[in-house]
Amino acid sequence: MSAKPDESVEPDLERGDVTPAPGEATSERVRGIFAGIANRYDLFNILSSWGIDRVWRKRTVRLAGIRKGDRVLDLCAGTGDLSLAIARDTEASEVVGSDFVPEMLEVAERKLERYEGRAAVSFCLVDAQDIPFDDESFEVVTVAFGVRNLPDRPANFSEVFRVLRPGGRYVILEFSRPILAPFRWFYHFYLRLVIPVLGGLLTGDRPSFQYLNDSIRRFPAQAALSAELREAGFTAITWHNLSFGIAAVHIATK
Ligand SMILES: C[S@@+](CC[C@H](N)C(=O)[O-])C[C@H]1O[C@@H](n2cnc3c(N)ncnc32)[C@H](O)[C@@H]1O
Structure with missing residues (x-):
């Protein structure tokens, strides 16, 4: 794993041949997919990543540099694993986990019943492209495997920029481009x-997984995502490759 300064933006020629997914990546479509797979989502994650997704989330929490008393907003929190890892493994005072699919948050709420940490944790319905919190209300905003599902990434970046305090950080864990x-x-x-x-075997919904795959293959590589964040006003952008770049954690400062 390596931390690289954001120095260059490489054209990603390999991604030019990606076949368009059938249909647009609309919010309604994404909502339908996750509502349908909510109860099998965790099992699918463990089997498809051989459990590595948990290691990636732990690493993301360490890299996020969350300090004592910080308020953290976790976007696209799904079944809550990153929100709860932040609450357990840092000294944040409050973690707000948010998602726009109630079925995913119901699974998160069930996990919350077993949570016994010090930080206040809550889950709420939020569209990551239209965040209903005041300006400058969080020290850290996180998102794991959510940004690539957003049809309007610039809207998300601008909303996150707005709700972060000056000096606050946006921490993005997402699939990326393997380096070899x-x-x-x-x-x-x-x-x-x-x-x-x-x-398909786990949920009976093979087309949704085909769509999710396409979203991984279309997502910008490390340097290109950094360029988008810079365009949105963030500075000091770095990324850390996980598992040789299968995933990456981007950290961008307001
Ligand atoms: C692949 S899951 C990731 C869940 C969780 N962060 C994790 O690490 O397992 C993507 C999540 O993003 C949510 N999502 C997609 N678009 C969203 C949007 N516009 N606003 C809020 N949540 C969204 C989905 O409902 C889903 O729960």
């Missing part, structure tokens, strides 16, 4: 063939 070519080929093969089959 042979590894990248294997990974795309795995995405294309294994994930829709596994997702």
Whole structure:
């Protein structure tokens, strides 16, 4: 794993051949997909990533540099794993987990019943492109595997910028571009063939997993995402590759 300064924006030629997913990535479509798979989402994650997603979330919490007393907003929190990891493993005073799919948050609420940490944790319905909190109300905003599902990323970046205090950080864990070519080929093969089959078996909804795969393959590589964040006004943007770049944590400062 490495931390690199954001120095260059490389054209990502390999992504030019991605076949468009059937239909647009509308909020309604994304909502329908996650409402349908909410109860099997955690199981799918563990089986498809061989459990590595948990390691990635833990690493994200460490990299986020959350300090004692910080208020943290976790966007696209889904079934709540990142929100609860932040609450357990940092000295944040408050963690607000948010998502726009009630079925995902119901699973998170069930996990919250077993939570015994010090930080105040709550879950609420929020569209990450239209955040209903005051300006400058959080020290840290996080999002894990959510940004690539947003049809309007600039709207999300501008909303996060607004709700962060000056000096606050936006911490994004997302699938990214593996750095070694042979590894990248294997990974795309795995995405294309294994994930829709596994997702289809677990949920009966293979097309949704095909769509989610396409969203991974279309998502900007590390440097391009950094450029988008810079465009939105963030500074001191860094990224940390996880598992040779299968995923990356971007950290952007207001
Ligand atoms: C792949 S899941 C990630 C969940 C969780 N963060 C995790 O690490 O497992 C993506 C989540 O983003 C949510 N999501 C997608 N678009 C959203 C939006 N516009 N506003 C809020 N949540 C959204 C989905 O409902 C889903 O729960």
